[in-house]
Amino acid sequence: MKGEQVQVQVPVHHQHQDLHAGDLDTLGVDPREMWLDDDQETTLYVNDPSIFYNDKFPPLPDFPCMSSSSSSSSTPAPVKTVTCSSSSPSVSSSSSAASWAVLKSDAEPEDGERKQQQHNSYHHQYSQIDDQTVDAHALSSTVSMEISQPLDLSGGIDCMDEMGTFGYMDLFESNECFDPSSIFQSDSLFMEQFQQDQDNQHLAMAHQLQDHHEIDTTIQSNPQQQKQVVGQDEENTNKDQSNDKKDPDDMAMVFLEWLRSNRETVSAEDLRSVKIKKSTIECAARRLGGGKEAMKQLLKLVLEWVQTNHLQKRRSNSITTKDSNLIAQQQYQDPYQNPNPNSIPRVLESNPSCNFTQRPWMAPPPHAAAYDPAAGGLLVPIPPPASPPPAAYPSMMGYMTADPFGNGPSSYQPSPEYHHHMIDSGQPSWQSSPFGMVGTAPYGSFPDNSIHLAPPQHHPQAFAGYSSQYQPYQYFPGNGERQLMRLGPSATKEARKKRMARQRRLVSHHRHHGHQQNSQQLNNEMPDHNYLQQTRFVGNTTDLNCTGAVPLQPNPGNWFYWPTATAALSSSAVTMMPSIMPEAAPLPPVQQMDRPASNQAQNYNQGRSAAQERQERQERRQGWKSEKNLKFLLQKVLKQSDVGSLGRIVLPKKEAETHLPELDARDGISIAMEDIGTSRVWNMRYRYWPNNKSRMYLLENTGDFVRANGLQEGDFIVIYSDVKCNKYMIRGVKVRQEGPKSEGNKRPGKTQRNQHASTPAVNNGSSPSSATTAHKKITVK
DNA sequence: CGCTCATGCACACGA
DNA sequence: CGTGTGCATGAGCGT
Incomplete structure (x- = not known):
């Protein structure tokens, strides 16, 4: 699987939303597997864990920096692993982050450009879904970011900040078991497809989603190939469409429906920010039974997640505090507020391979301080190149x-x-x-x-x-x-x-x-x-x-x-x-x-x-x-x-x-x-x-x-x-x-x-x- | 009752 | 006589 991931690059807005591995777990996907695949790239960025807050998606602990996008990723549009934009406290803390690839992605110039284009097209086609409806920043700020504190605070980090960060970090450690990246990646595929759909301005776009998935899964992509993926997908559009036509209730329709119903609340950025790794998608699809049906299901899940996530963000946006730390921490705590408490356990359980002694957001036990995967079997976040x-x-x-x-x-x-x-x-x-x-x-x-x-x-x-x-x-x-x-x-x-x-x-x-x-x-x-x-x-x-x-x-x-x-x-x-x-x-x-x-x-x-x-x-x-x-x-x-x-x-x-x-x-x-x-x-x-x-x-x-x-x-x-x-x-x-x-x-x-x-x-x-x-x-x- | 340890104190030694 | 060394005593605490 390694190296095969197709990196669908969706222009990312300010922040990526990270899907939690738990989602995949829910789907039966083994996060770890994905993790292995992911170490190179993160495709899915999801800001809001809220996605997990529903039955289907057990709330995952917020991983501040879950996104696998390892900084090392060859992805054309690099994701910044560390930085936390000051504006988005929620975003992964850089510091801790190090090993956790923080998904915060400020689009790279290229991406930015591309994004812009897409964005424009998006607006053009779906004027109704406008950025105005969604504050990307706000959204981004939501969840995952327990890590709240950007380390790069100039002047120094005060204790509070540190704590936030650390606490956050602690959480992460335990979370390592989750392979966020995998989740993200799968989502990203969907999102990618979404975007393409948007670009096409047609329902066919939705159809392409399926095709893309298929294509993506088949394509061995190295980072550089990622862009190709899209193109290939488009090329295959016809074929895909033909296939899709067979299934009226296919993904395209699902997506379209969803888009219609959520256009008011979900922006293009939201969608774009979602990246899912090919392997992840594949795994998830397999778990769901495989085939288009599975993909459709997966798509639904992702959409659901996006929606939920969005809502979550909105909620979080409402929270205003002078103390950014507090905010971050609150977000950090969100998991606890999860309406569906059971969901978390489920997620955890779903992945036996992961030794979750703690909730991801929970600070690691003292003795557990070391989350050495080798030693404890706990997952270790993908260390950024520079990180030890x-x-x-x-x-x-x-x-x-x-x-x-x-x-x-x-x-x-x-x-x-x-x-x-x-x-x-x-x-x-x-x-x-x-x-x-x-x-x-x-x-x-x-x-x-x-x-x-x-x-x-x-x-x-x-x-x-x-x-x-x-x-x-x-x-x-x-x-x-x-x-x-x-x-x-x-x-x-x-x-x-x-x-x-x-x-x-x-x-x-x-x-x-x-x-x-x-x-x-x-x-x-x-x-x-x-x-x-x-x-x-x-x-x-x-x-x-x-x-x-x-x-x-x-x-x-x-x-x-x-x-x-x-x-x-x-x-x-x-x-x-x-x-x-x-x-x-x-x-x-x-x-x-x-x-x-x-x-x-x-x-x-x-x-x-x-x-x-x-x-x-x-x-x-x-x-x-x-x-x-x-x-x-x-x-x-x-x-x-x-x-x-x-x-x-x-x-x-x-x-x-x-x-x-x-x-x-x-x-x-x-x-x-x-x-x-x-x-x-x-x-x-x-x-x-x-x-x-x-x-x-x-x-x-x-x-x-x-x-x-x-x-x-x-x-x-x-x-x-x-x-x-x-x-x-x-x-x-x-x-x-x-x-x-x-x-x-x-x-x-x-x-x-x-x-x-x-x-x-x-x-x-x-x-x-x-x-x-x-x-x-x-x-x- | 046993263990740990703070400290009292005897003893040795040197000035 | 002062100081250093080493042992003994016994308080406090756990079992």
Whole structure:
């Protein structure tokens, strides 16, 4: 099938409407199949998912960028994958988009011209169906675009935007199973035919539709041949007509009827915007029984979709808001509003091959952060040429503007929502990395995605919450609402609203709070598309770059970790925001937690090759880049005894045993810890004390480090391993308490015991996070 | 009851 | 005597 797709190019107006694969699914078409076929081109553009909102077409999750039109497509009329026109918030977000070929198509010059011609003819023939009836833009803006936020916002993306985008992105990930392209393509054929019909100004045109389909299916088209298709179709018109005549109730009639009845509401652009891949059509037709009858049926479906879509658009148009983000998000939510809730499931079910753990529009589960098709079997969006492989993409950690851990400036800035870092106490020591941002990596606490704390392999899904003492600070890439959203339809508008409200609060708060670092970081962290993509697709994969999970569970705790983003990394100053941060977003633990051999740790310097060093230097220059390979190992809230004169820090046993080199001797090993913020290497000693029948693990020679970073009780340290360089990285995170008493004054009671140590927890969400810990307010330093 | 871990404290060592 | 080292104790928490 590959390469055979006939690309019928219909001049596209501003935006393409994407058909959802679900439609095909409904038809029995295997999206995946189509997907395979499609990787090169997208033919169908449909803006409105609404099409799915009827019985026949189960509502598909809105795929912001579902259209398969991969940017790579040879299509003469290229579709812009990335850009989202500002005018159409709904359109796929570019960023996420990357892998998702965004269908936004601004007609290319050629296309534009052609389009114009067609358009003119269209008007000429069907004056009644005039553009006036339909606002193409408005239409386009409707659905699919959960992704709403155009990344290219000049000036920078604010948190809100980011969130929208990310959220959107999340949705996409899960949607990968759907092969939108396939759907689109099929539709496009119809639309193409439609247009031709229009050009001919005759009913015969409708007849041609069938013919075209037939032709299209037979024609092997490479991108360049696409145009030929039309011509061929026309040439075959006579023959086709003859065939059509045999069937009075043929597609032509159907189409004509439909056109008549909808001319008021559907514009030529609408029709033109529909592109369906040949293969898709074929598949769909086959599923429908094949033959003209099937095609007719398919046509009906498509028309229905168009109609519905149009209506949907209109509805959406009515929505006006100053906040484009809101709009986008609303659209994003549309799926939930789908009148036919059942439809979605049906769609999903229809395609067993797709592992839909989530709704497409739903954010991916933390652990699912990585939607590596290979790993999870989830569909992966067709990556645009420029975009990195999905697998390599770190999962989103949350919408972090800055890395809480003081990561250097990152290009990516997730929304604050996901930056929340919570401190929970009272839970068992970490089972997962404290920074469960993984899933949200895209939200990236680490700007570069670079630092992704992966949850322990054995707890890929963890990160729900951090209750353990050693897991006090956690990022919740997703807040509870987010999670709800992911959970399913139940998560709905309400949740969305709350989430949005929270987001706004956070954003404003963040801005106001604004310490320079944050704001600066925010600016610096404007995500690039690649980054976004990476974050999106990251998941639990073997890929080191992939960050682990994202804590999905809402953290009840009051403590929030406010990552200062890059600043935090660079400066090692991390700020904790109290209630402001609804959720903590732990760094995404890297899934692959290969423990560096002790000797590795000790000798990493010697072991590195010149190339590595060069790379490292370069990466260092680039700020965070080097951190993309960081794995979260553990974190600990510093106790008085840890920051005292003893110069030693008690490490959480479990995490130490799990992620640090195994110690054979009580003297332990010397371990070089590079300060993430300063790149300074501290030679520390990792050892243990026999303690009753157990051991107590210590990190010694920490006095200088603590002093250098001005760490105090209540602050915490985070230890990562640099996968690339086989070295350990450490970062001190300062937490300042708000309130009458300065943090220095506070003397943690015993009750605080739990609060201090933190390690990434897995599934702690279930465990009652000790809210107790969270009661100290932390302010940004 | 067992485990973890914060920290008290004894001891050693050096100034 | 001050400091560092290492062990022991016991609070807090989970089971």
